[in-house]
Amino acid sequence: MGKIARITLLFIAIILIILPNLSRANISNAPSQPVNISSCALINQSGYYILTRDINASESMMCIMITVSNVVLDGAGHTIEGLGNYHTIGIYVKGSTTLTNVTVRNLTVKEWFHGIRYENVIGGLIEDSMITKNFGFGIFLSQSRNITITGNAVDSNYCPGIFLHNSSDNTISDNSVSFNTEGISLSASSNSNLVLDNNASSNTNRGITVTYSNNNTVSMNYIGRNIHEGIFLQEAGGNTITKNNVISNGYHGINLYSSRQNIVTDNYVALNRQDGIVLHSASQNVISGNTILENRFRGVSLWKSSGSNTVASNTIRANKDAGISIDSSNRNIIAHNNVGSNRYGVFLFNSNDNLIYDNYLNNTKNAQDNGENRWNIEKTAGTNIVGGPCLGGNYWSDYSGRDTDGDGFGNTMLPYTAGGNILHGGDYLPLVPVSENASCTPVTTTSTTSTVSPSSTASSIATSSTSTVSSSTTTPSKPTSSTTTPTTTSEGREGTASGTGGEKATICGPALLLGLALIPFILRKLKGKR
Structure with missing residues:
Protein backbone atom coordinates (compact mmCIF):
# COMPACT_ATOMS: atom_id res chain seq x y z
CA MET A 1 0.00 0.00 0.00
CA GLY A 2 1.38 3.40 -0.99
CA LYS A 3 2.13 6.23 1.39
CA ILE A 4 -0.78 8.32 0.12
CA ALA A 5 -3.21 5.45 0.61
CA ARG A 6 -2.01 4.88 4.18
CA ILE A 7 -2.47 8.57 5.03
CA THR A 8 -5.94 8.52 3.48
CA LEU A 9 -6.99 5.49 5.54
CA LEU A 10 -5.63 7.08 8.71
CA PHE A 11 -7.60 10.27 8.11
CA ILE A 12 -10.79 8.28 7.47
CA ALA A 13 -10.29 6.28 10.68
CA ILE A 14 -9.83 9.42 12.77
CA ILE A 15 -12.93 11.00 11.28
CA LEU A 16 -14.98 7.85 11.97
CA ILE A 17 -13.95 7.98 15.63
CA ILE A 18 -14.38 11.72 16.16
CA LEU A 19 -17.56 12.32 14.14
CA PRO A 20 -19.97 10.31 16.35
CA ASN A 21 -18.70 12.10 19.46
CA LEU A 22 -18.92 15.49 17.76
CA SER A 23 -22.44 14.77 16.57
CA ARG A 24 -23.59 13.80 20.05
CA ALA A 25 -22.12 17.03 21.49
CA ASN A 26 -24.03 19.09 18.96
CA ILE A 27 -27.31 17.32 19.69
CA SER A 28 -27.04 17.65 23.44
CA ASN A 29 -26.03 21.33 23.44
CA ALA A 30 -28.02 22.71 20.53
CA PRO A 31 -31.52 24.08 20.97
CA SER A 32 -34.37 21.85 19.90
CA GLN A 33 -36.68 22.89 17.10
CA PRO A 34 -39.38 25.36 18.23
CA VAL A 35 -42.33 23.68 19.90
CA ASN A 36 -45.78 25.17 19.40
CA ILE A 37 -48.17 25.26 22.34
CA SER A 38 -51.79 26.36 22.13
CA SER A 39 -53.11 25.69 25.64
CA CYS A 40 -51.98 25.55 29.26
CA ALA A 41 -49.05 23.16 29.47
CA LEU A 42 -46.30 21.61 31.57
CA ILE A 43 -42.88 22.33 30.07
CA ASN A 44 -40.48 19.69 31.38
CA GLN A 45 -37.99 19.54 28.50
CA SER A 46 -35.49 22.24 27.57
CA GLY A 47 -36.27 24.04 24.36
CA TYR A 48 -37.85 26.98 22.57
CA TYR A 49 -41.63 27.16 22.96
CA ILE A 50 -43.98 29.42 21.01
CA LEU A 51 -47.54 30.22 22.04
CA THR A 52 -49.70 30.00 18.92
CA ARG A 53 -53.00 31.41 20.19
CA ASP A 54 -54.63 33.25 23.08
CA ILE A 55 -55.62 31.27 26.16
CA ASN A 56 -58.74 32.89 27.54
CA ALA A 57 -60.55 32.47 30.88
CA SER A 58 -58.47 29.47 31.88
CA GLU A 59 -59.63 27.58 34.97
CA SER A 60 -56.14 26.12 35.55
CA MET A 61 -54.33 26.72 38.81
CA MET A 62 -51.09 27.20 36.84
CA CYS A 63 -51.40 27.75 33.13
CA ILE A 64 -47.76 27.39 32.01
CA MET A 65 -45.53 25.47 34.44
CA ILE A 66 -41.80 25.33 33.61
CA THR A 67 -39.83 22.76 35.61
CA VAL A 68 -36.54 22.53 33.67
CA SER A 69 -33.61 24.78 32.79
CA ASN A 70 -32.76 26.28 29.41
CA VAL A 71 -36.24 27.22 28.29
CA VAL A 72 -37.51 30.11 26.19
CA LEU A 73 -41.25 30.77 26.22
CA ASP A 74 -42.16 33.20 23.44
CA GLY A 75 -45.74 34.40 23.65
CA ALA A 76 -45.66 35.78 20.11
CA GLY A 77 -47.94 38.60 21.26
CA HIS A 78 -50.67 36.31 22.61
CA THR A 79 -52.55 36.46 25.91
CA ILE A 80 -52.73 34.06 28.84
CA GLU A 81 -55.86 34.93 30.82
CA GLY A 82 -57.17 33.42 34.04
CA LEU A 83 -60.19 33.97 36.23
CA GLY A 84 -58.43 35.80 39.06
CA ASN A 85 -58.83 32.92 41.50
CA TYR A 86 -56.76 32.77 44.67
CA HIS A 87 -53.31 31.14 44.38
CA THR A 88 -53.48 30.78 40.61
CA ILE A 89 -50.40 31.65 38.55
CA GLY A 90 -50.22 32.50 34.88
CA ILE A 91 -46.60 31.36 34.36
CA TYR A 92 -44.79 29.51 37.14
CA VAL A 93 -41.09 28.67 36.88
CA LYS A 94 -39.98 26.21 39.55
CA GLY A 95 -38.19 22.88 39.51
CA SER A 96 -37.34 20.22 42.04
CA THR A 97 -33.86 21.79 42.14
CA THR A 98 -32.48 25.18 41.16
CA LEU A 99 -33.30 26.09 37.56
CA THR A 100 -31.11 28.16 35.25
CA ASN A 101 -31.56 30.21 32.13
CA VAL A 102 -35.33 30.60 31.73
CA THR A 103 -36.75 33.34 29.49
CA VAL A 104 -40.35 34.53 29.18
CA ARG A 105 -41.10 37.15 26.56
CA ASN A 106 -43.63 38.88 24.36
CA LEU A 107 -46.99 38.01 25.88
CA THR A 108 -49.83 39.38 28.00
CA VAL A 109 -50.57 37.75 31.35
CA LYS A 110 -53.71 38.91 33.10
CA GLU A 111 -56.33 38.07 35.71
CA TRP A 112 -54.38 35.49 37.71
CA PHE A 113 -53.42 35.76 41.36
CA HIS A 114 -49.74 36.12 40.37
CA GLY A 115 -48.91 36.90 36.78
CA ILE A 116 -45.35 35.51 36.41
CA ARG A 117 -43.50 33.84 39.27
CA TYR A 118 -39.89 32.64 39.30
CA GLU A 119 -38.85 30.58 42.34
CA ASN A 120 -35.30 29.38 42.95
CA VAL A 121 -34.07 30.36 39.48
CA ILE A 122 -30.59 31.57 38.55
CA GLY A 123 -30.22 33.44 35.29
CA GLY A 124 -33.02 34.37 32.97
CA LEU A 125 -35.07 37.10 31.39
CA ILE A 126 -38.61 38.45 31.60
CA GLU A 127 -39.06 40.95 28.78
CA ASP A 128 -41.40 42.82 26.47
CA SER A 129 -44.58 41.61 28.13
CA MET A 130 -47.73 43.12 29.61
CA ILE A 131 -48.65 41.92 33.08
CA THR A 132 -51.94 43.44 34.11
CA LYS A 133 -55.02 43.10 36.31
CA ASN A 134 -53.66 40.29 38.48
CA PHE A 135 -54.97 40.00 42.02
CA GLY A 136 -51.56 39.45 43.62
CA PHE A 137 -48.16 40.37 42.23
CA GLY A 138 -47.55 41.14 38.59
CA ILE A 139 -44.00 39.75 38.45
CA PHE A 140 -42.78 37.84 41.53
CA LEU A 141 -39.20 36.66 42.08
CA SER A 142 -38.59 34.44 45.09
CA GLN A 143 -35.11 33.20 46.02
CA SER A 144 -33.90 33.98 42.51
CA ARG A 145 -30.88 35.85 41.19
CA ASN A 146 -29.32 37.14 38.00
CA ILE A 147 -32.75 37.66 36.43
CA THR A 148 -33.27 40.66 34.14
CA ILE A 149 -36.77 42.17 34.05
CA THR A 150 -36.89 44.67 31.21
CA GLY A 151 -39.19 46.36 28.74
CA ASN A 152 -42.43 45.27 30.42
CA ALA A 153 -45.68 47.14 31.07
CA VAL A 154 -46.80 46.15 34.57
CA ASP A 155 -49.99 47.86 35.58
CA SER A 156 -53.23 47.60 37.53
CA ASN A 157 -52.14 44.69 39.75
CA TYR A 158 -53.60 44.58 43.27
CA CYS A 159 -50.20 44.04 44.94
CA PRO A 160 -46.79 45.42 43.88
CA GLY A 161 -46.25 45.31 40.15
CA ILE A 162 -42.72 43.89 40.45
CA PHE A 163 -41.94 42.15 43.75
CA LEU A 164 -38.63 40.60 44.84
CA HIS A 165 -38.52 38.43 47.95
CA ASN A 166 -35.12 37.22 49.14
CA SER A 167 -33.80 37.69 45.60
CA SER A 168 -30.45 39.32 44.86
CA ASP A 169 -28.24 40.45 41.97
CA ASN A 170 -31.18 41.07 39.63
CA THR A 171 -31.73 43.93 37.18
CA ILE A 172 -35.08 45.72 36.81
CA SER A 173 -34.80 48.18 33.93
CA ASP A 174 -36.86 50.14 31.45
CA ASN A 175 -40.26 48.98 32.72
CA SER A 176 -43.47 50.99 33.02
CA VAL A 177 -44.96 50.15 36.43
CA SER A 178 -48.18 52.05 37.15
CA PHE A 179 -51.57 51.78 38.86
CA ASN A 180 -50.43 48.94 41.14
CA THR A 181 -50.60 49.02 44.95
CA GLU A 182 -46.84 49.62 44.83
CA GLY A 183 -44.69 49.91 41.76
CA ILE A 184 -41.44 48.05 42.50
CA SER A 185 -40.74 46.40 45.86
CA LEU A 186 -37.52 44.78 47.13
CA SER A 187 -38.03 42.90 50.39
CA ALA A 188 -36.65 40.31 52.81
CA SER A 189 -32.92 40.37 52.04
CA SER A 190 -33.24 41.25 48.37
CA ASN A 191 -29.72 42.64 48.07
CA SER A 192 -27.45 44.11 45.39
CA ASN A 193 -30.21 44.61 42.83
CA LEU A 194 -30.18 47.34 40.18
CA VAL A 195 -33.41 49.29 39.60
CA LEU A 196 -32.70 51.45 36.58
CA ASP A 197 -34.58 53.75 34.26
CA ASN A 198 -38.12 52.64 35.12
CA ASN A 199 -41.32 54.67 35.17
CA ALA A 200 -42.88 53.95 38.57
CA SER A 201 -45.78 56.36 38.65
CA SER A 202 -49.44 56.65 39.63
CA ASN A 203 -49.37 53.68 42.01
CA THR A 204 -51.89 53.67 44.84
CA ASN A 205 -49.27 53.45 47.58
CA ARG A 206 -45.56 53.98 46.81
CA GLY A 207 -43.45 54.06 43.68
CA ILE A 208 -40.39 52.09 44.84
CA THR A 209 -39.86 50.41 48.23
CA VAL A 210 -36.78 48.77 49.73
CA THR A 211 -37.46 46.96 53.02
CA TYR A 212 -35.04 44.86 55.05
CA SER A 213 -32.69 44.79 52.06
CA ASN A 214 -29.22 46.17 51.49
CA ASN A 215 -26.76 47.41 48.89
CA ASN A 216 -29.29 48.03 46.12
CA THR A 217 -28.98 50.81 43.54
CA VAL A 218 -32.08 52.78 42.51
CA SER A 219 -31.06 55.05 39.67
CA MET A 220 -32.46 57.21 36.88
CA ASN A 221 -36.11 56.33 37.48
CA TYR A 222 -39.12 58.59 37.04
CA ILE A 223 -41.20 58.32 40.21
CA GLY A 224 -44.21 60.59 40.15
CA ARG A 225 -47.85 60.98 41.13
CA ASN A 226 -47.88 58.02 43.52
CA ILE A 227 -50.51 58.34 46.24
CA HIS A 228 -48.02 57.90 49.09
CA GLU A 229 -44.20 58.22 48.98
CA GLY A 230 -42.14 58.19 45.84
CA ILE A 231 -39.27 56.12 47.32
CA PHE A 232 -39.51 54.41 50.73
CA LEU A 233 -36.74 52.61 52.62
CA GLN A 234 -37.36 50.72 55.86
CA GLU A 235 -34.70 48.88 57.87
CA ALA A 236 -32.46 49.14 54.82
CA GLY A 237 -28.74 49.85 54.65
CA GLY A 238 -26.01 50.55 52.16
CA ASN A 239 -28.42 51.44 49.35
CA THR A 240 -27.72 54.14 46.76
CA ILE A 241 -30.61 56.32 45.56
CA THR A 242 -29.28 58.45 42.72
CA LYS A 243 -30.30 60.50 39.69
CA ASN A 244 -34.03 59.87 40.05
CA ASN A 245 -36.83 62.32 39.25
CA VAL A 246 -39.17 62.19 42.27
CA ILE A 247 -42.03 64.52 41.49
CA SER A 248 -45.58 65.27 42.64
CA ASN A 249 -46.08 62.32 44.98
CA GLY A 250 -48.92 62.47 47.49
CA TYR A 251 -46.76 62.24 50.60
CA HIS A 252 -42.97 62.52 50.96
CA GLY A 253 -40.69 62.34 47.95
CA ILE A 254 -38.05 60.07 49.55
CA ASN A 255 -38.47 58.57 53.03
CA LEU A 256 -35.71 56.76 54.93
CA TYR A 257 -37.38 55.09 57.90
CA SER A 258 -35.19 53.40 60.50
CA SER A 259 -32.47 52.98 57.86
CA ARG A 260 -28.75 53.59 58.01
CA GLN A 261 -25.69 54.16 55.85
CA ASN A 262 -27.63 54.90 52.67
CA ILE A 263 -26.59 57.46 50.05
CA VAL A 264 -29.21 59.74 48.50
CA THR A 265 -27.49 61.81 45.84
CA ASP A 266 -28.11 63.81 42.66
CA ASN A 267 -31.90 63.38 42.70
CA TYR A 268 -34.47 65.92 41.54
CA VAL A 269 -37.15 66.05 44.26
CA ALA A 270 -39.94 68.53 43.66
CA LEU A 271 -43.60 69.35 44.16
CA ASN A 272 -44.30 66.54 46.62
CA ARG A 273 -47.29 67.11 48.90
CA GLN A 274 -45.37 66.68 52.17
CA ASP A 275 -41.57 66.83 52.52
CA GLY A 276 -38.97 66.38 49.84
CA ILE A 277 -36.58 64.03 51.70
CA VAL A 278 -37.37 62.66 55.18
CA LEU A 279 -35.16 60.78 57.63
CA HIS A 280 -37.20 59.19 60.42
CA SER A 281 -35.17 57.42 63.13
CA ALA A 282 -32.42 57.06 60.54
CA SER A 283 -28.68 57.34 61.08
CA GLN A 284 -25.38 57.65 59.22
CA ASN A 285 -26.99 58.49 55.90
CA VAL A 286 -25.60 60.95 53.33
CA ILE A 287 -27.99 63.33 51.54
CA SER A 288 -25.91 65.19 48.94
CA GLY A 289 -26.09 66.90 45.60
CA ASN A 290 -29.87 66.83 45.37
CA THR A 291 -32.12 69.51 43.93
CA PRO A 476 -31.05 74.36 38.79
CA SER A 477 -32.42 72.61 35.74
CA LYS A 478 -34.33 69.39 36.12
CA PRO A 479 -32.25 66.29 35.31
CA THR A 480 -33.51 64.00 32.59
CA SER A 481 -33.64 60.25 32.50
CA SER A 482 -31.27 58.36 30.31
CA THR A 483 -31.04 54.79 29.20
CA THR A 484 -27.31 54.73 29.77
CA THR A 485 -26.38 52.15 32.39
CA PRO A 486 -24.39 53.61 35.28
CA THR A 487 -20.73 52.68 35.26
CA THR A 488 -20.95 51.51 38.87
CA THR A 489 -22.80 48.23 39.27
CA SER A 490 -22.93 45.63 41.98
CA GLU A 491 -20.41 42.84 41.78
CA GLY A 492 -21.85 39.77 40.10
CA ARG A 493 -24.46 41.70 38.11
CA GLU A 494 -23.31 40.61 34.73
CA GLY A 495 -25.40 39.95 31.65
CA THR A 496 -27.78 37.08 32.25
CA ALA A 497 -28.09 34.17 29.89
CA SER A 498 -31.27 33.60 27.97
CA GLY A 499 -32.48 31.24 25.32
CA THR A 500 -31.45 27.67 24.78
CA GLY A 501 -28.69 28.04 22.22
CA GLY A 502 -25.83 25.61 22.76
CA GLU A 503 -22.11 26.26 22.47
CA LYS A 504 -20.59 26.43 19.04
CA ALA A 505 -19.20 23.02 18.13
CA THR A 506 -15.42 22.81 17.90
CA ILE A 507 -13.10 19.83 17.33
CA CYS A 508 -11.53 19.94 20.76
CA GLY A 509 -11.73 18.38 24.17
CA PRO A 510 -12.39 14.65 24.86
CA ALA A 511 -13.31 13.76 21.28
CA LEU A 512 -10.00 15.00 19.92
CA LEU A 513 -7.98 13.36 22.71
CA LEU A 514 -9.71 10.02 22.07
CA GLY A 515 -8.94 10.21 18.37
CA LEU A 516 -5.27 10.97 18.96
CA ALA A 517 -4.96 8.14 21.51
CA LEU A 518 -6.16 5.59 18.92
CA ILE A 519 -3.70 6.60 16.19
CA PRO A 520 -0.96 4.09 17.26
CA PHE A 521 -3.53 1.28 17.34
CA ILE A 522 -4.72 2.16 13.82
CA LEU A 523 -1.16 2.32 12.51
CA ARG A 524 -0.39 -1.16 13.91
CA LYS A 525 -3.49 -2.57 12.25
CA LEU A 526 -2.55 -1.05 8.92
CA LYS A 527 1.01 -2.37 9.24
CA GLY A 528 -0.27 -5.88 10.01
CA LYS A 529 -2.43 -5.88 6.91
CA ARG A 530 0.62 -5.10 4.80
Missing part, protein backbone atom coordinates in the same frame (compact mmCIF):
# COMPACT_ATOMS: atom_id res chain seq x y z
CA ILE A 292 -35.11 69.86 46.26
CA LEU A 293 -37.72 72.38 45.15
CA GLU A 294 -41.26 73.52 45.91
CA ASN A 295 -42.35 70.75 48.24
CA ARG A 296 -45.42 71.59 50.31
CA PHE A 297 -43.72 71.52 53.71
CA ARG A 298 -39.98 70.93 54.22
CA GLY A 299 -37.17 70.33 51.79
CA VAL A 300 -35.15 67.99 54.04
CA SER A 301 -36.52 66.80 57.38
CA LEU A 302 -34.64 64.91 60.09
CA TRP A 303 -36.73 63.81 63.04
CA LYS A 304 -37.40 61.20 65.71
CA SER A 305 -33.79 60.57 66.76
CA SER A 306 -32.16 60.76 63.34
CA GLY A 307 -28.48 61.16 64.17
CA SER A 308 -25.02 61.24 62.59
CA ASN A 309 -26.38 62.04 59.14
CA THR A 310 -24.78 64.40 56.62
CA VAL A 311 -26.83 66.83 54.52
CA ALA A 312 -24.37 68.48 52.13
CA SER A 313 -24.13 70.30 48.81
CA ASN A 314 -27.86 70.31 48.09
CA THR A 315 -29.94 73.03 46.45
CA ILE A 316 -33.04 73.48 48.62
CA ARG A 317 -35.36 76.22 47.44
CA ALA A 318 -38.94 77.46 47.54
CA ASN A 319 -40.30 74.87 49.96
CA LYS A 320 -43.30 76.29 51.80
CA ASP A 321 -42.04 75.68 55.35
CA ALA A 322 -38.38 75.00 56.16
CA GLY A 323 -35.55 74.28 53.79
CA ILE A 324 -33.93 71.98 56.38
CA SER A 325 -35.74 70.90 59.55
CA ILE A 326 -34.15 69.02 62.45
CA ASP A 327 -36.57 67.84 65.14
CA SER A 328 -35.47 65.80 68.17
CA SER A 329 -32.32 64.69 66.35
CA ASN A 330 -28.68 65.12 67.32
CA ARG A 331 -25.13 65.03 65.93
CA ASN A 332 -25.93 65.77 62.28
CA ILE A 333 -23.83 67.80 59.83
CA ILE A 334 -25.45 70.41 57.58
CA ALA A 335 -22.88 71.89 55.18
CA HIS A 336 -22.38 73.47 51.74
CA ASN A 337 -26.11 73.76 50.97
CA ASN A 338 -27.81 76.52 48.98
CA VAL A 339 -30.98 77.15 50.98
CA GLY A 340 -33.17 79.91 49.63
CA SER A 341 -36.72 81.23 49.28
CA ASN A 342 -38.10 79.02 52.05
CA ARG A 343 -40.05 80.26 55.06
CA TYR A 344 -37.22 79.08 57.32
CA GLY A 345 -33.74 78.26 56.14
CA VAL A 346 -32.63 75.87 58.91
CA PHE A 347 -35.11 75.06 61.66
CA LEU A 348 -33.98 73.13 64.76
CA PHE A 349 -36.30 72.06 67.55
CA ASN A 350 -35.24 70.13 70.65
CA SER A 351 -32.04 69.08 68.88
CA ASN A 352 -28.43 69.32 70.05
CA ASP A 353 -24.82 68.82 68.97
CA ASN A 354 -25.60 69.47 65.31
CA LEU A 355 -23.04 71.30 63.16
CA ILE A 356 -24.30 73.82 60.61
CA TYR A 357 -21.69 75.61 58.50
CA ASP A 358 -20.85 76.89 55.03
CA ASN A 359 -24.48 77.13 53.92
CA TYR A 360 -25.91 79.92 51.77
CA LEU A 361 -29.03 81.12 53.59
CA ASN A 362 -31.44 83.51 51.93
CA ASN A 363 -34.90 82.89 53.34
CA THR A 364 -37.74 84.75 55.05
CA LYS A 365 -36.20 83.62 58.36
CA ASN A 366 -32.79 82.10 57.96
CA ALA A 367 -32.66 80.16 61.24
CA GLN A 368 -34.61 79.05 64.28
CA ASP A 369 -32.81 77.09 67.01
CA ASN A 370 -33.73 76.39 70.64
CA GLY A 371 -30.98 73.83 71.27
CA GLU A 372 -27.23 73.68 71.81
CA ASN A 373 -25.76 73.52 68.32
CA ARG A 374 -22.71 74.87 66.47
CA TRP A 375 -23.07 77.29 63.57
CA ASN A 376 -19.43 77.44 62.45
CA ILE A 377 -16.20 75.48 62.42
CA GLU A 378 -12.81 76.97 63.20
CA LYS A 379 -11.27 79.19 60.56
CA THR A 380 -10.02 76.67 58.00
CA ALA A 381 -8.40 77.02 54.58
CA GLY A 382 -10.69 76.15 51.70
CA THR A 383 -13.05 77.82 49.26
CA ASN A 384 -16.35 78.61 50.94
CA ILE A 385 -19.83 78.74 49.46
CA VAL A 386 -19.53 82.41 48.41
CA GLY A 387 -16.04 82.02 46.94
CA GLY A 388 -14.01 83.22 49.90
CA PRO A 389 -10.64 81.69 50.81
CA CYS A 390 -11.60 80.28 54.21
CA LEU A 391 -14.31 78.14 55.72
CA GLY A 392 -15.95 79.10 58.98
CA GLY A 393 -19.64 79.85 59.38
CA ASN A 394 -22.54 80.46 57.01
CA TYR A 395 -23.54 83.16 54.58
CA TRP A 396 -26.58 85.03 55.93
CA SER A 397 -28.58 87.24 53.59
CA ASP A 398 -29.70 89.37 56.56
CA TYR A 399 -26.31 89.79 58.22
CA SER A 400 -25.44 93.48 58.28
CA GLY A 401 -22.14 93.31 60.14
CA ARG A 402 -18.76 94.30 58.69
CA ASP A 403 -15.55 92.52 57.72
CA THR A 404 -12.92 94.83 59.18
CA ASP A 405 -9.79 92.89 58.16
CA GLY A 406 -10.74 91.57 54.69
CA ASP A 407 -10.56 87.86 55.53
CA GLY A 408 -14.12 87.10 54.41
CA PHE A 409 -15.65 86.89 57.89
CA GLY A 410 -17.78 89.43 59.67
CA ASN A 411 -16.15 90.93 62.75
CA THR A 412 -19.13 92.76 64.21
CA MET A 413 -22.53 91.65 65.56
CA LEU A 414 -21.01 88.42 66.90
CA PRO A 415 -22.12 85.80 67.45
CA TYR A 416 -24.72 86.23 64.76
CA THR A 417 -28.06 84.90 66.01
CA ALA A 418 -30.30 85.49 62.98
CA GLY A 419 -32.23 88.25 64.68
CA GLY A 420 -32.27 86.49 68.05
CA ASN A 421 -33.72 83.25 66.66
CA ILE A 422 -30.64 81.22 67.65
CA LEU A 423 -31.15 81.05 71.41
CA HIS A 424 -27.80 79.58 72.44
CA GLY A 425 -24.54 80.67 70.83
CA GLY A 426 -24.68 81.52 67.15
CA ASP A 427 -22.35 82.01 64.19
CA TYR A 428 -18.98 83.41 65.24
CA LEU A 429 -17.58 83.40 61.68
CA PRO A 430 -20.37 84.62 59.37
CA LEU A 431 -19.31 84.71 55.73
CA VAL A 432 -19.24 87.90 53.69
CA PRO A 433 -18.31 88.36 50.02
CA VAL A 434 -14.62 89.17 49.43
CA SER A 435 -12.43 90.38 46.59
CA GLU A 436 -10.64 87.90 44.33
CA ASN A 437 -7.23 88.50 45.90
CA ALA A 438 -8.43 88.06 49.49
CA SER A 439 -6.53 85.66 51.71
CA CYS A 440 -6.84 84.31 55.19
CA THR A 441 -4.58 82.88 57.80
CA PRO A 442 -6.43 79.84 59.06
CA VAL A 443 -6.38 78.49 62.54
CA THR A 444 -6.62 75.02 61.01
CA THR A 445 -5.41 73.94 57.57
CA THR A 446 -6.93 70.84 56.02
CA SER A 447 -7.22 69.45 52.51
CA THR A 448 -9.92 71.01 50.37
CA THR A 449 -10.61 67.67 48.68
CA SER A 450 -11.95 65.88 51.74
CA THR A 451 -15.36 64.32 51.39
CA VAL A 452 -18.26 64.85 53.73
CA SER A 453 -18.88 61.99 56.11
CA PRO A 454 -21.25 61.65 59.05
CA SER A 455 -19.37 62.75 62.16
CA SER A 456 -19.85 64.99 65.14
CA THR A 457 -16.36 66.49 64.88
CA ALA A 458 -15.38 69.30 62.53
CA SER A 459 -12.04 67.67 61.71
CA SER A 460 -13.65 64.80 59.83
CA ILE A 461 -15.96 66.75 57.53
CA ALA A 462 -15.40 68.37 54.15
CA THR A 463 -13.64 71.70 54.19
CA SER A 464 -14.90 73.03 50.87
CA SER A 465 -18.06 72.92 48.84
CA THR A 466 -18.05 71.73 45.26
CA SER A 467 -19.34 75.05 43.96
CA THR A 468 -19.90 78.60 45.09
CA VAL A 469 -23.19 80.46 45.05
CA SER A 470 -23.12 83.50 42.81
CA SER A 471 -26.83 84.24 42.66
CA SER A 472 -29.54 83.38 45.12
CA THR A 473 -32.18 83.33 42.40
CA THR A 474 -30.68 80.66 40.17
CA THR A 475 -32.84 77.53 39.94
